[in-house]
Amino acid sequence: MSHPSTHAPETGLLTGRAKNLALAGLFLANFVSMLAMNVVGTSMPIIIADIGGTQAAFTWVVTATMLAAAISTPIWGKLADLTSKKVLLQVAIIVFIVGSAFAGMAQDPTWLIACRVVQGLGVGGLGALAQIVLAEIISPLERGKYMGILGAIMAVATVGGPLLGGLLTDTVGWRWNFYVAAPIAIVAIIMLQRTLHLPVRKQKVKIDYWGTALISLGFSSLLIWVTLAGSNFEWWSWQTVAMVGGGIAALVIAVFVELRVEEPLIPMTLFKNRTFTLASIASIAVGLAMMGTAVFLGQYMQLARGRSVIESSLLTLPMMAGVLLSSTIVGQIITRTGKWKRYMVAGAVALLAGLLMMGQLRYDTNYWYVGISMAILGAGVGMTMQNLVLIVQNTVGPTEMGAASASVTFFRTIGGTAGISVMGAILAHEIADYFTDGFTKLAALMQTNPDPAVLADLQRFQESDAIPKIAELTAPVREIVESSYGHAIGNIFLAASPVAIVALIAIALLPNIPLSTKSNAERIAELSRREAAAAADAAGTAAHELLGDAVQVATGSIPVVVGTERDERGGDRPEAR
Numbered sequence: 217m218s219h220p221s222t223h224a225p226e227t228g229l230l231t232g233r234a235k236n237l238a239l240a241g242l243f244l245a246n247f248v249s250m251l252a253m254n255v256v257g258t259s260m261p262i263i264i265a266d267i268g269g270t271q272a273a274f275t276w277v278v279t280a281t282m283l284a285a286a287i288s289t290p291i292w293g294k295l296a297d298l299t300s301k302k303v304l305l306q307v308a309i310i311v312f313i314v315g316s317a318f319a320g321m322a323q324d325p326t327w328l329i330a331c332r333v334v335q336g337l338g339v340g341g342l343g344a345l346a347q348i349v350l351a352e353i354i355s356p357l358e359r360g361k362y363m364g365i366l367g368a369i370m371a372v373a374t375v376g377g378p379l380l381g382g383l384l385t386d387t388v389g390w391r392w393n394f395y396v397a398a399p400i401a402i403v404a405i406i407m408l409q410r411t412l413h414l415p416v417r418k419q420k421v422k423i424d425y426w427g428t429a430l431i432s433l434g435f436s437s438l439l440i441w442v443t444l445a446g447s448n449f450e451w452w453s454w455q456t457v458a459m460v461g462g463g464i465a466a467l468v469i470a471v472f473v474e475l476r477v478e479e480p481l482i483p484m485t486l487f488k489n490r491t492f493t494l495a496s497i498a499s500i501a502v503g504l505a506m507m508g509t510a511v512f513l514g515q516y517m518q519l520a521r522g523r524s525v526i527e528s529s530l531l532t533l534p535m536m537a538g539v540l541l542s543s544t545i546v547g548q549i550i551t552r553t554g555k556w557k558r559y560m561v562a563g564a565v566a567l568l569a570g571l572l573m574m575g576q577l578r579y580d581t582n583y584w585y586v587g588i589s590m591a592i593l594g595a596g597v598g599m600t601m602q603n604l605v606l607i608v609q610n611t612v613g614p615t616e617m618g619a620a621s622a623s624v625t626f627f628r629t630i631g632g633t634a635g636i637s638v639m640g641a642i643l644a645h646e647i648a649d650y651f652t653d654g655f656t657k658l659a660a661l662m663q664t665n666p667d668p669a670v671l672a673d674l675q676r677f678q679e680s681d682a683i684p685k686i687a688e689l690t691a692p693v694r695e696i697v698e699s700s701y702g703h704a705i706g707n708i709f710l711a712a713s714p715v716a717i718v719a720l721i722a723i724a725l726l727p728n729i730p731l732s733t734k735s736n737a738e739r740i741a742e743l744s745r746r747e748a749a750a751a752a753d754a755a756g757t758a759a760h761e762l763l764g765d766a767v768q769v770a771t772g773s774i775p776v777v778v779g780t781e782r783d784e785r786g787g788d789r790p791e792a793r
Contacts, residue, residue, distance in 0.1 A: 241407035249342040252397035254377030259385045273325040280329045282633035284336025287432045292341040293622020302412045305345045312338025313401045320394030344622035356610040356731040363602035364547020378529035427481040430470035437463030442637040491611045494722045495604045496627040501719030503628035504635030520579040520702035534587040538594025557728045563599025564723045568716035575710025579702025614739035639708040650700035
């Protein structure tokens, strides 16, 4: 048995060294998923070009992961309320690594997209469960500091992952991007098995199959429509009517199902909580800013600025530095002071300012301006992302912690997935327009002064819509490609900025509720004690009434109701004598 100073076996609460070891395993598991997800970030243009993918395939490789993560997140969260969080965390790691291993063997975009779906299922579990387990161990007041650490881990993995991926891509090949996290994952699983000991409320697991199917179908239909509309079919078409109408219908039916089932996947009662509702709305915008920039900054640096994979990773450091510093510093301040709202409002303002500044990007924008824009945007993400989950965890009931935490993460992932899909669709459309204008002018110029190499490049662009390899292009064609990507990527950031206004309004309206000093495990233990006491009181009352009846029978006395008197709550009760 563990020493009382480190582990309380009667309640399952972790303290002292045991808690620190469990947190280390938890952070390592989170680092595994973030590293493996980001290691391919700046390598993705090379990967897609190597396996013959198009701009649509590029968007789908990212969207497939985020869609699977979004749909699976509330499922993981609900299971966390019903069964062992530790086992679920280990299963999520295994699912993620299996998907990564098979992704490394991909020979075409379809294979890679399918494997990224499996990765997404694991990501959904790791993203939700890390925050749920943290809430189980740490009180909301202390949790600000640790949420900051989670944000810092994300920043380090987001910076280190692409750097490592770029090194692997430029040396041993891009396929090793998908294998590199496996040894760390094995260590994380072992650490969690040895150190993470959490209380489990024994109850029958009831899966909301209909709710899960309808919510998955509804959001999948809408997100797939956003990805395909405008390229595979017209925005106004029968496909749009079928996919949008079907998606909305599925979600409406899902609401009625969730109101009736015993264990709903996303309890509709959560939306009565003003904090939960506003935080979910804000999370959509934060997800768009975080995931959209991570995806399209790599394209900007490589396709608009002609940088290598490693150079692209280094040039995005200001973004991650903003996330790292803001999440760590603000997390520490929140823990020390208990004040959170002012920092989240400041983060929402930074989010909006960063997107507006990024909207001015072009292929020849000064790097100092690009760096400052990324740093401001990163600071906005760092101050808001993890703290939105924190304040929700601070207000919901202890038995709904998993569902509530996962739901906020779910909406953030949905925002990121939808954002990537919409931004990718706009990018593909605008690039096509800029290419047409640029190549038309260049073709006219070639008629008076023909260049065989340039004409060959133009011919290749007409025959294929694959993402180009910048280093292999002739100078005139390269300038058109870089200019097109630079202008189009700036435009999509500008188009995303109104969503940040919505986030700012939602965060400004959040109730400024003080942070609790009890962890979720302590709240559950207290709830269990109250339930046991209530059961004991009920049993005692029943025994007392039974004894009274027995005495009345034995003495022959019969109570007679002769009138009523007011009880202490103002109601009437019979007066017996």
